[in-house]
Amino acid sequence: MSRSNVERRGAGAASKPSRHATIIDVAGKAGVSKSVVSRVMRGEASVSPSSRAAVMAAAEELGYRANAVARSLVQRRTYNVGVMVSDLHNIFFAEVLDGLNAAAAERGYRTLITTGNRDPVAEERALEQLLELRADGVVLAGARLEAKVVGAAARAVPIALVGSDLRLPGVDVVVDDDFRGAVLAVEHLAGLGHRDIALIDGGQGAGAAERRSGYRAAMAGAGLTPRIRIEPGDFTEGGGYEGARRLLSGPRLPTAIFASNDQSAVGALDAINEAGLRVPQDVSLMGYDNTALAALRHISLTTIHQPRNQIGKMAMKAVLRRIEHPGSPARRHVLAPKLIVRDTTARLPSRRMA
Amino acid sequence: MSRSNVERRGAGAASKPSRHATIIDVAGKAGVSKSVVSRVMRGEASVSPSSRAAVMAAAEELGYRANAVARSLVQRRTYNVGVMVSDLHNIFFAEVLDGLNAAAAERGYRTLITTGNRDPVAEERALEQLLELRADGVVLAGARLEAKVVGAAARAVPIALVGSDLRLPGVDVVVDDDFRGAVLAVEHLAGLGHRDIALIDGGQGAGAAERRSGYRAAMAGAGLTPRIRIEPGDFTEGGGYEGARRLLSGPRLPTAIFASNDQSAVGALDAINEAGLRVPQDVSLMGYDNTALAALRHISLTTIHQPRNQIGKMAMKAVLRRIEHPGSPARRHVLAPKLIVRDTTARLPSRRMA
DNA sequence: CGTTCCCGTGGGAACGTTCCCAATTTAGTC
DNA sequence: GACTAAATTGGGAACGTTCCCACGGGAACG
Known part of the structure; x- marks a missing residue:
């Protein structure tokens, strides 16, 4: 609720707005x-x-x-779908946005973006702004908002969540199957003969928990439970670097490292190189997310791809469906990840296979 | 009261919007x-x-x-500043947006983002959307819009341009001094003893022309005019790779390469490595923009930093000033770049100095 | 004890559209 | 030619606010 409009205009006395033709x-x-x-x-x-x-x-x-303002007032619809993006620095969301935009345009809607810079307070303001603007629906991308806040918004307008997971009435959720993605990664490495496959964890990050349990399950499935090794991390380059250093200074060297995201994989890459080891000859390395970083020729990281564009499309479709069919229930949509093989993973040399 | 069938746009029959409390x-x-x-x-x-x-x-x-829609209608102001971002995949603009948001919030305004995905037609629609929404002002970030279109918008509302350069009445422009940045780069390299300093060009990209002439001028200033060598490029990784390959297969090897942006520098890095040369021992390499890419430990690229956040702040302040003082003239604001020395540049070994 | 002033309140007129209905014109039919 | 149907047109009533003005009732004052 915007009861905080008191000192709206800063110092300057507002002057007469230039008159638009009517x-x-x-x-x-x-x-x-x-x-x-x-x-x-x-x-x-x-x-x-x-x-x-x-x-x-x-x-x-x-x-x-x-004047869309006047039109919206009488029509009581804006044909705008609001998108609150938690973090525009994260290219992941840029691609989700592409999907969002495409799906909206297809149905005659427009997208209106707002951002909260990873700050829950700012995010709430950003969401509130969209709601006051009377967006017909809202997509929350990577929101760090409390369930209470999202729930309240959902009572006003259809909401879809991307990159975070809340089970609330009136809230669609679109997620990549991170568990499955981690399984794909481990299976790829195990298939290359690796047995000492370590995980650099993602901590509290979005999807980290699922990736961790996928790793665990796949290791178990390959009969490698005793070799499970999870090193703390935080989805950052620095975290990946430190994690890999610890792994490489331990008693038993892993022959493969699965980093929970590309960013930390690049950090790990440095630590591996600094230790005088080569990728992939000495150590295989995988990331997750298939960001532009992974695709750089210079890095060429084997990774797991999330269908970002499709995630966006699906989220938009979910919102539009409920805008146009107010009764219909919100759902959970799970999309399948894909393995992308590049140059950082290789077959374990047979001499070390013993 | 049930409308027969609105059929405004798109397929779906519009249904009664849920009623918000008034x-x-x-x-x-x-x-x-x-x-x-x-x-x-x-x-x-x-x-x-x-x-x-x-x-x-x-x-x-x-x-x-x-209901901000109703409020805006009577106040004839929205306290929203629209931001049309050409390309949200480009992290550069994410940081500009931070500055934009901060400066807007400080004055009681909100930011409304829209994107055109590098497509001039979509960009124009995105701008139009902002104008119809009656944003009090608009910032165009990296716009690929025709002067005619921007000029028309400027007649409706104060406009500021970031990352592109058009001299139009009613349009503020905020630019980094790319000429100066290129001079800094060349001076740094020349100061390390390099003489064969080649440029990988940025083609039509934003700022490329200024960087090119800065390079030329600085080379001339260092008495290196005969050694000027400009290889075509396009601000992409692939372009940098190809450019460097051509440079390295030529008769006289450059001892330093200045790539017009970080992205193409990373491409060049690959070509240099593939040619069996080391950076910086054999060849020094510089980028431009100081993106996150350059900061990666794994790459650690010497580069030129643009004050992105400040660019955003300045653009927003310019727009707000003209929103609140309608008469005041638009200006050109030029900000100073900064040299960031990392690990890809080194002194030319004396044996090669001859 | 009557004025004056201020505080809190209520109501009407915008704001610029869309939507509906009625009025007017035009075209078509026998 | 008269009459009906169809095509155009115009005007009023929303939409949900804010802004302005007027009104009543104390409190303060002389």
């Missing part, structure tokens, strides 16, 4: 009624060619531009 | 007039404590949320 101005100039102008602007058919031409000319001349 | 609903429940509710919501002083409490309770209970 439908009435155009009507006057074109010599028709406002109704006709409205019809022309909305592309309705039943307008005589001559009126249409006159209106177009007048609008052009006045630089008329429809 | 100020009148709250007034009814609290037993006061709408005026009192409005005053409470706006945090005005002259309301009796008892009325205030009643209104707060009623609002809470009804889940009332101010």
Whole structure:
């Protein structure tokens, strides 16, 4: 609720806003009624060619531009879907946004983005802004918001969650199957003959817990339970670096390292190189997320791809469905990850296979 | 009351939007007039404590949320500044956005983001969306828009440009001094004893032309005009790779390569390694932009830093100034870049100095 | 004890559209 | 030509706020 509008305008005394041309101005100039102008602007058919031409000319001349604020007020719809992105520095969300935009455009909706910079307070304000703007629906990307806040928003408007997971009525959730992704990773490494496969963990990060249990399960499935080794990490380059250093200074060297995300894999890569080992000849390395980083020729990291674009599309479709069919229930949508093999993983040399 | 079929756009038949509570609903429940509710919501002083409490309770209970659409209509201001970002995949703009957001928040404004995905048509739609939403001002970040389009927008609302350069009335421009940045780069390399300093160009990219002429000027200033060598590029990794390959297969090997941005520097790095040369022992390498990529320990690229956050702040301040003082003229703001020395540049070994 | 002033309140008129309905014109039919 | 149907057109009533003005009732004052 915005009861905090007190000192809205800062120091400067607000001055008169420049007046935009209205439908009435155009009507006057074109010599028709406002109704006709409205019809022309909305592309309705039943307008005589001559009126249409006159209106177009007048609008052009006045630089008329429809006022979406007024239109939204009477229609009680904005045809805007709000997207609150927690962190725009994270390219992951940029690709999700592509999917979101594409799916929205396809159905005649527009996307309106707002950001909270990983700060829960700012995120809540950003969400509130979207709600006050009367977005017809909202997608929360990577939100660090309390369930209470999301739940309250869901009572006003259809909500979809991407990159975080809350089970709330009126809230769709779209997630990648991180458990499955971790299984793919371990199976790939085990398939190359590796047995000492260590995990650099993602801590509290989104999806880290699922990846961890996927790792555990796959290790067990390959009969490698005793070799499970989980090193703390935090999804950052520095965390990956430290984690790998600890792994490499231990008694039994892992022959493969699975980092919970690409960022930490790159950190691990440094630690491995510094230890005088080569990737993939001495140690195989995997990341997760298939970010642009992993694709750099210079790094060329084997990783797990999340269908980011599709995640976005799915989230948007979920919201639009509920905008247009208010009764329908929210669901959980799980998408499948994919293994991307590049140059940081290789078959374990047979001499070490014993 | 059921509309036959709105069919505004898209396939789906629009259904009745869920009704949000209004100020009148709250007034009814609290037993006061709408005026009192409005005053409470706006945090005005002259309301009796008892009325205030009643209104707060009623609002809470009804889940009332101010309708910014209606408010904007009567105030004829939205306190929103639109930001059209050409490419959200580019982290550069994410940091500019931080500055933009910070400066806006400081003055009681909010930021509304829209994107065009590097597609001029989509960008124009995105800008149009902001204008129809009656944003009080607009920042265009990295826009690939025609001067005509920007000029037309500038007639409606104050505009600021970041990352592109157009001299138009009513349009502020905030740029990093790319010429100066290139000079810094060349001076750094020349200071390390390098003489064969080649440039991998940025083609049509933003700032590429300035960087190119800065390179030329600095080379001339160091008496190295005959050694000027400019290889085509396009700000991409692949372009940097190809450019470096060509440089390294030429007759006279450069001892230093200045790539027009970090992305292409990383591509060049690969080509250099593939040619069996080491950085920085055999070849020094520089990038431009100081992106996260350059900061990766694994890459640790010497580069030129643009004050991205400050660019954002400055652009927002420029727009806000003109929102609140409609008469004042738009300006050009030039910010100074900074040299960041990391591990890809080194003194030229003396034996090669001859 | 009557004025004056201020405080809290309520109501009406915007704001710029869309939507509906009624009025007017035009075209078509016999 | 008169009459009906269809195509255009215009005007009023929303939409949910804010802003302005007027009104009543104390409190303060002389």
